[in-house]
Amino acid sequence: MRAQGVGAVGRGLGLLADTWTLLILQRAFLGVTRYAGWRETLNISDATLSARLRSLVEADLLEPRPYREGGRERRGYALTERGGDCWKLLLATWYWEQQWVPREVPLPDIVHRECGAAAGVQLACDHCGERVAFRDTEVWRKPGAPALQLLSRVHPRRTRGRLPSDPLSLLPGAMEIIGDRWGATVLGAGLAGVRSFTAFGDELGISPEVLSDRLRRFIELGVMERGFGGTARDGRYRITEKGLASFPIHACLIDWSLRWQVADGAEVDLEILHAGCGERLRVRLVCDRCDTPFTRGSVSPGRPR
Ligand SMILES: [Zn+2]
Numbered sequence: 001m002r003a004q005g006v007g008a009v010g011r012g013l014g015l016l017a018d019t020w021t022l023l024i025l026q027r028a029f030l031g032v033t034r035y036a037g038w039r040e041t042l043n044i045s046d047a048t049l050s051a052r053l054r055s056l057v058e059a060d061l062l063e064p065r066p067y068r069e070g071g072r073e074r075r076g077y078a079l080t081e082r083g084g085d086c087w088k089l090l091l092a093t094w095y096w097e098q099q100w101v102p103r104e105v106p107l108p109d110i111v112h113r114e115c116g117a118a119a120g121v122q123l124a125c126d127h128c129g130e131r132v133a134f135r136d137t138e139v140w141r142k143p144g145a146p147a148l149q150l151l152s153r154v155h156p157r158r159t160r161g162r163l164p165s166d167p168l169s170l171l172p173g174a175m176e177i178i179g180d181r182w183g184a185t186v187l188g189a190g191l192a193g194v195r196s197f198t199a200f201g202d203e204l205g206i207s208p209e210v211l212s213d214r215l216r217r218f219i220e221l222g223v224m225e226r227g228f229g230g231t232a233r234d235g236r237y238r239i240t241e242k243g244l245a246s247f248p249i250h251a252c253l254i255d256w257s258l259r260w261q262v263a264d265g266a267e268v269d270l271e272i273l274h275a276g277c278g279e280r281l282r283v284r285l286v287c288d289r290c291d292t293p294f295t296r297g298s299v300s301p302g303r304p305r
Pocket residue numbers: 125126127128129130274276277278279
């Protein structure tokens with residue numbers, strides 16, 4: 001979708017902040033290349049799968065790779081360079097879910113091939129190499145731009161229906177955070193310091209119904225809280241520790257958007273700066289066991305615990 005007037009980060013959100021899209025990409029990283037493979041492992045309808053694959057090809061995240069089987073040509077797809085570059089977003093998502101979302105069947109460990117350990121994922125600045133937490137950053141928005149009104153011309157799209165139930169692909173917490181565009185935008189605005197219901201509405205141009213729904217779900221999920229001032233009348237919202245821990249997910253999404261959507265001619269609408277070195281935060285993900293950066297091929301799922 002090339003919505004007019006939407007900047008790079010808005011476009012990136014429009015593209016990636018969608019549960020099925022993220023699950024299709026995740027499966028591609030795990031080696032799925034055939035239409036039938038997604039269909040079976042994701043328990044997704046043909047209509048939804050075809051529509052998402054078409055969008056992913058249009059956006060140059062996947063490319064068609066037809067193959068022959070039983071004398072017939074069948075549909076297959078491979079990750080492109082920019083699709084493959086989503087690995088950091090998916091790794092950050094996996095780690096946050098594993099750390100913060102209680103579940104009956106635990107997510108598999110993230111095994112770092114270089115050191116062989118079940119690893120934790122730390123966010124670092126690719127320019128200076130330092131570890132980065134949310135408090136070490138500043139958000140820069142394009143001057144004169146209508147604040148965070150990134151998505152006003154992109155229609156919200158909710159994922160309904162049954163999601164897959166195997167332990168690796170179901171990431172219910174993370175999908176609340178980045179699996180839909182409005183949710184991702186509301187939490188991003190919360191991280192950027194928006195506190196009141198009115199301010200969210202003004203900044204995002206979001207309908208009160210959609211805003212109430214997303215705020216309610218974020219409070220249920222424990223990433224936001226309300227009335228923390230201790231008085232019943234204090235209706236302000238803020239991000240909890242669990243919400244702050246999801247910062248690497250947002251940083252990866254923004255980093256990816258700026259790299260690839262600016263290359264396509266989109267304007268820079270928002271940046272995260274690393275206060276330590278003053279540079280734009282280009283994401284590096286580091287193994288907390290051996291201190292070396294992860295690379296795209298350096299992680300695999302451990303055996304389910
Ligand atoms: Zn830095």
